[in-house]
Amino acid sequence: MIEHQAMQQHEVTMDTVRELGLLPEEFEMIKKFLGRVPNYTELSIYSVMWSEHASYKNSIKWIKTLPRKGSALLAEAGAENAGLVDIGGGYACAFKIESHNHPCAVEPYQGAATGVGGINRDIFTMGARPVAQLNSLRFGNPKLERTRWLMRGVVKGIGDYGNAFGIPVLAGEVFFDDSFNTNPLVNAMSVGIVSKDSVVSAVAKGVGNPVYIVGSATGKDGIHGATFASANITENSADDIPSIQVGDPFQEKILLEATQEVIKTGALVGMQDMGAAGIICSTSEMSEKGKHGMRIDLDKVPLRQTNMEAWEILLSESQERMLMVVKKGRERDVEEILNKWDIGYAVIGNVTSGDSLEFYYHNELAAKVPASSLVLGGGAPVYDREYSEPEYYKEFKKFNMNQIPEPADLVEVARFLTAHPNIASKRWVYQQYDTMIGTGNMTTNFPSDAGVFNLKELNKALAMTVDCNSRYVKADPEVGTMIAVAEAARNIVCSGATPLAITDCMNFGNPYNPEVYWQFVKAIKGMAKACKKFDTPVTGGNVSFYNQSSINGREEAVYPTPTIGMIGMLENKNHHTTLAFEEKGHMIFLIGKSRNDIASSEYLYSYHGIKQSPAPFFDLDEEFAIQQALLDLIARNLVQSAHDVSDGGLFIALLESAMPRNLGFDITTDAEIRTDAFLFGESQGRIVVSVSPSRETHFIDYMVEHGIPFTALGHVTKSEIRIDDVSFGFVADLKQLYDTALEKIMA
Numbered sequence: 001m002i003e004h005q006a007m008q009q010h011e012v013t014m015d016t017v018r019e020l021g022l023l024p025e026e027f028e029m030i031k032k033f034l035g036r037v038p039n040y041t042e043l044s045i046y047s048v049m050w051s052e053h054a055s056y057k058n059s060i061k062w063i064k065t066l067p068r069k070g071s072a073l074l075a076e077a078g079a080e081n082a083g084l085v086d087i088g089g090g091y092a093c094a095f096k097i098e099s100h101n102h103p104c105a106v107e108p109y110q111g112a113a114t115g116v117g118g119i120n121r122d123i124f125t126m127g128a129r130p131v132a133q134l135n136s137l138r139f140g141n142p143k144l145e146r147t148r149w150l151m152r153g154v155v156k157g158i159g160d161y162g163n164a165f166g167i168p169v170l171a172g173e174v175f176f177d178d179s180f181n182t183n184p185l186v187n188a189m190s191v192g193i194v195s196k197d198s199v200v201s202a203v204a205k206g207v208g209n210p211v212y213i214v215g216s217a218t219g220k221d222g223i224h225g226a227t228f229a230s231a232n233i234t235e236n237s238a239d240d241i242p243s244i245q246v247g248d249p250f251q252e253k254i255l256l257e258a259t260q261e262v263i264k265t266g267a268l269v270g271m272q273d274m275g276a277a278g279i280i281c282s283t284s285e286m287s288e289k290g291k292h293g294m295r296i297d298l299d300k301v302p303l304r305q306t307n308m309e310a311w312e313i314l315l316s317e318s319q320e321r322m323l324m325v326v327k328k329g330r331e332r333d334v335e336e337i338l339n340k341w342d343i344g345y346a347v348i349g350n351v352t353s354g355d356s357l358e359f360y361y362h363n364e365l366a367a368k369v370p371a372s373s374l375v376l377g378g379g380a381p382v383y384d385r386e387y388s389e390p391e392y393y394k395e396f397k398k399f400n401m402n403q404i405p406e407p408a409d410l411v412e413v414a415r416f417l418t419a420h421p422n423i424a425s426k427r428w429v430y431q432q433y434d435t436m437i438g439t440g441n442m443t444t445n446f447p448s449d450a451g452v453f454n455l456k457e458l459n460k461a462l463a464m465t466v467d468c469n470s471r472y473v474k475a476d477p478e479v480g481t482m483i484a485v486a487e488a489a490r491n492i493v494c495s496g497a498t499p500l501a502i503t504d505c506m507n508f509g510n511p512y513n514p515e516v517y518w519q520f521v522k523a524i525k526g527m528a529k530a531c532k533k534f535d536t537p538v539t540g541g542n543v544s545f546y547n548q549s550s551i552n553g554r555e556e557a558v559y560p561t562p563t564i565g566m567i568g569m570l571e572n573k574n575h576h577t578t579l580a581f582e583e584k585g586h587m588i589f590l591i592g593k594s595r596n597d598i599a600s601s602e603y604l605y606s607y608h609g610i611k612q613s614p615a616p617f618f619d620l621d622e623e624f625a626i627q628q629a630l631l632d633l634i635a636r637n638l639v640q641s642a643h644d645v646s647d648g649g650l651f652i653a654l655l656e657s658a659m660p661r662n663l664g665f666d667i668t669t670d671a672e673i674r675t676d677a678f679l680f681g682e683s684q685g686r687i688v689v690s691v692s693p694s695r696e697t698h699f700i701d702y703m704v705e706h707g708i709p710f711t712a713l714g715h716v717t718k719s720e721i722r723i724d725d726v727s728f729g730f731v732a733d734l735k736q737l738y739d740t741a742l743e744k745i746m747a
Contacts, residue, residue, distance in 0.1 A: 012043055020047035026381060033373040041311040041359070041367040045374065048277040048315055049284060052545050055380040058511040059543040062524045070537035072500060074196070078376070081122040081202055081273060082192075083539020085501050087569060089458040092196050094128035097136075097189035097466065097505045097565040099544035104186040108153025112186050113161035113247040114319050119190040120165060121273035124256050125322060127200040127263050128192030131440055132170040132453050133162050135188050136466040136505070136563045137429075139174070140181030142421050142745045147176075150184050151746070158188070159432035164249035165256075168441050169433040170451025171465050174426050179470075179559045182549035187505040187542075189565045191464055193455070198263055203270035204283075204325045204351050205290035211349040213279070214338060215255050215321040217304035221246050223315050251320040258341040259322065265337070267330035269351075274321040280314045280374075282323035283357055287371035288378055293356040296349035298366065310366035314359060325351060385511055387518035392612070396475050399613035401598055406676050407607075411728050413680060414651055416607055418734050423602060423648045424741035446578050447660055449494035449644055452570060461570035463497035469647070470559035475600045476615035477519045477560055481526035483615065483684055484564045486623045487646055489534045492568035493627045494642040494687060496575040496634050499534050503565040504541035509548035509557025516548070519560040527562060533624050536566060575634050579643035580660035581690050581716045586640055588713045589699070590650065592626050592686035594670055596677050602648055603680035617683035626685050629708045638691065638699045645686035651679040651723075653688045654713075658721070659735045666722040667714035679723070690716060 017027045020043055030038050030046050038046065052058055068077040074092050075084040082096035100115025116133065123130045135158055140147040162169060167190070204211070262268060270290065272282045279301070283294050298313045308316075326334050331347070338345045352358075357374075359367045373379030407413055417423055436444055442452040442461060450465040467488040473480030489499040504527065509516040531538055548557040570576055581588075598604045599613040633639050645653040654665050669678045691699045703710045721728040728734075 012037060012040055016040065016043065020044060021051060022047050026050060029381065033370060033379055039367065041314065042369055044311040044315055045280050045367060045369055049280060049374040050380050052511070054277050054281060055376050056543055057381045058383050058385055058545060059506070059520065060376060060382055061384055062521055063543065065524060066528050066538040067531050068538055070501060070535065073537055073539065077538055077540045081125050083501060083503050084126065084199065085539065085567065086196070087455070087458070087462065088460070090196055091458060092194050092199065093191060093462060093567060094123050094126050094194055095189065095191040095503055095565065095567055096122050096540055097187055097503045097563060098542040099505050099507060100186050100188065101183065101507065101544055101547055104150065104154055105183050108150045109157040110246055112154040112157030115186055115188045116158055116161045117247045117249065117252050117319055118273070118275045119188045120167065120252065121275065123190045123192035124259060125200065125202065125271050125273045126194065127198045128194035129260065130167045130190050130192040131438065132191040132451060132464060133167050133189065134170060134451065134464060134466045134565065135172045136468065137172070137174045138180045138185035138470065138558070138561060139176050140184070141178050142176050144181065147181065148746060154184065154186055155429050155432050161247055161249045163434040165253050166437055168435050168437050169430065170435070170441055170443065170453060172430070173466055174429055175470060176421050177470060177559055179556065183547045183558050185507045185547065185558065185561055187466070187507070187563045189466055189503065191462070191567065200263055200268060200271050202272035202286050203290040204286035204294060205292045206269055206327065206351055207292070207353050209269055209325050209328050209351045210331060210347045211294055211296065211351065212324040212326060212334070212345050213301055213321060213348050214324055214343060214345045216248065216251055216318055217302040217344060218313055218316045218318045218321070219304045220308065220312055220316060221318055223312055223317065247319045254341045254343060255320055255322065258337055258343050261337045262334050265330070265333045267327050267333045269325040269327055271322055271324045274323060276317060278314065278316045278318070284371045284374040286323065286325065287357060288375045293352040293354045293371060294349055295352050295358045296360070298359055298361045300346050300348045302344055302346050310359065310361040385517045386514050387521050388514040389518055390515040396612045396614050399599060401596065404598065404604065404608055404610065406674055410675060410679065413603065413607055413676065414728055415737060417602060417648045417652060417680065418655065419737050419741040420602060420606055421742050421745060423652055425739045426742060427739055428743045428746050442576060446576065447580055448577065449491040449579055450497065450568070452495055452576055459573065461573050461576060463492045463495045463568040463570055464566065465491040466563055466565050467491060468561050468563045470561040471600050471605060472615045473523060473562060474559040475613060477522035478526035479615040479618055481523040481562045482530040482620060483618050484562060485527060485530035485534065485536070486618070486620070486684060487644065488564040488566035489536065490627060490644040490687065492566055493630050494577060494579065494644050495570070496577040497568035497570040498631065499536045499566055499568045501539050501567060502531060502536045503539050505563040505565070506541070506543045507547050507558065507561040507563065508545055511545045513557070516557050523560060523562045530620060533620050577634050577639070577642050579657055580641055581657045581663045582640045582661070584663060584716050584718050586690040586692055586716045587696050588665060588667060588715060589689050589691060590686060590711045590713050591630060591689060591708065593709045594650070594673050594678050594686070594711065595681065595683040596673050597683040598677050598681045601680060601682040603676065616681070619685060623685040626687065626708065629706055630687055633699070633702065636702070638695050638702060639689040640692055641690045643688045645688060646682065649680040649682050650686070650688070655734060655738070657688055657690070658731050659738065662719060662731055662735070664717035664720045664731050665714060666717050669724055670711065
């Protein structure tokens with residue numbers, strides 16, 4: 001009776017239920033799980049754990065259809081904090097990508113910084129040491145001051161946190177479109193390396209084992225952050241700034257080093273980062289996984305603010321905190337290490353039998369809930385939302401290239417695209433990141449289509465990339481997502497590596513909108529097809545719905561963006577391939593077919609201002625065959641450089657290959673294809689390679705023998721760019737345009 005009285009401190013009404021973002025039918029489910037009406041603290045627990053951000057209730061049905069098995073996988077998708085892949089020699093690679101979109105929309109600096117911190121903690125709570133970071137960023141029109149404010153904050157947040165933490169950024173992408181004016185997308189990826197016998201699981205078991213909270217003290221920052229991330233951005237979202245966490249990269253750095261030492265003691269049962277939903281998330285997920293319960297005393301949690309209520313302590317998303325379950329009797333081994341590193345900690349409870357999580361506050365029971373009822377795959381609701389094809393999809397299909405006049409001055413088009421912020425150098429961004437710390441980055445002076453990290457212990461290298469063209473996915477979600485997977489694989493292959501596995505970050509609008517949900521379902525289907533073809537299972541990732549703005553009463557979703565983070569293995573480091581032309585006189589070939597296709601190209605979208613067209617040409621089987629051929633060509637040392645044709649088309653690919661060594665090129669276009677389509681179209685499955693004269697015959701023989709389509713384009717020159725005997729200027733001038741375009745906008 002005393003317990004029941006203590007738990008009824010706040011009256012729960014249907015208004016409270018709605019304010020916490022729960023549906024009436026979910027409230028009924030909660031009452032069935034508990035066998036009574038929940039109190040306010042318990043209702044708050046369910047509101048965050050059953051939010052879209054934490055439970056994936058509107059996406060898990062379709063997520064489960066993705067290919068999630070592979071010979072190299074050491075953990076199935078969702079089984080651990082991050083994907084885990086065997087890379088040989090007794091080592092594994094842990095990697096994951098996650099979004100921090102909503103926090104960045106209202107507080108870009110801390111939103112981005114804590115996104116970096118959170119994704120790195122997901123990696124090192126598994127026992128892995130983070131070795132590389134990547135990011136995929138989407139912003140609105142860069143001419144808007146708000147866009148520039150968001151971008152400055154996000155880039156500085158990523159740079160300040162990552163640089164202080166001491167992990168290099170190896171790759172990334174930045175994309176601009178008006179659909180992201182209010183709601184930017186900030187997707188952060190972390191890659192770590194761990195000895196297979198040192199992997200730590202996020203599990204709680206062993207009755208009586210003590211439960212530790214380790215790291216920073218708990219404050220009111222980030223409370224209901226998971227709920228905040230599961231709602232549209234509105235004109236009043238800035239009022240939710242208390243939902244934004246505040247990061248401390250130096251605390252995270254010592255937390256990393258300390259946890260690495262703790263793991264070596266063998267005293268750990270399990271460990272998990274406290275990210276979205278804080279203590280309640282870590283306790284429930286670890287308990288459910290271990291089929292045990294916990295008793296937690298919330299007044300033992302170290303606080304940095306006074307007068308915090310039980311539900312606030314449970315839901316706080318204060319950063320740089322971990323939950324550890326330690327073997328009883330081994331407490332001293334763990335505490336000695338934490339004391340050495342001057343890291344705060346407290347024993348806040350212990351593991352119990354059964355399924356109950358019991359949270360006490362000042363010796364009174366504040367909440368009692370079954371752990372299994374809270375989590376994905378347990379009692380959390382799963383919905384099958386309706387979806388319908390949008391009207392725009394049919395309109396996009398009506399596009400006819402013949403109605404687009406070919407410009408008289410293609411040199412002007414080339415200069416326009418070279419300076420376009422979606423294509424021009426992102427130097428303004430990456431110069432704010434430390435890309436060389438740790439001496440593992442192999443692409444600093446050897447630019448490649450993917451980031452490449454030196455695995456010195458294994459005499460191998462790990463290639464990594466993030467890719468997605470939101471414009472393609474908007475035009476055709478299924479084809480556009482297949483292209484995203486294929487382009488990621490193409491970048492890995494052009495660097496000389498074999499694709500291994502992916503992690504994904506699914507950024508979409510409101511799932512209750514049938515047309516948005518149609519985009520999501522189609523994207524999942526496209527991803528599944530492509531991943532099966534490339535044998536790149538999905539190791540895990542993140543779904544970010546509600547990237548949708550409610551401004552002046554009008555709803556607008558961002559362009560659908562299923563970001564693909566992919567890793568690949570470079571078994572022989574001598575096969576690491578650059579995108580850069582190496583010297584004058586080398587022959588330039590195009591592997592793949594050029595087509596009369598300008599659909600969804602940057603050229604059509606931005607130069608002509610035509611926003612409605614289908615996705616560019618794509619053939620999955622053709623793409624796969626071309627990539628396999630390139631890997632073989634690289635292994636046989638028949639190509640000097642390789643660079644994929646993507647944004648901006650063939651001209652931009654050639655220019656990006658020419659600029660690193662200030663070389664030029666002289667090519668001839670295909671008379672059977674419109675010149676603008678040949679130069680600026682973005683049909684898929686094409687790769688530019690350069691071949692030394694001594695290997696030209698061997699290269700051609702290989703291509704003919706294997707039936708791989710290719711074209712001899714021309715040759716590398718000293719400095720001038722010539723196309724069909726017309727001068728497009730000197731590479732130094734175009735490089736100046738390319739390098740400074742974004743800097744001028746940001747200034």
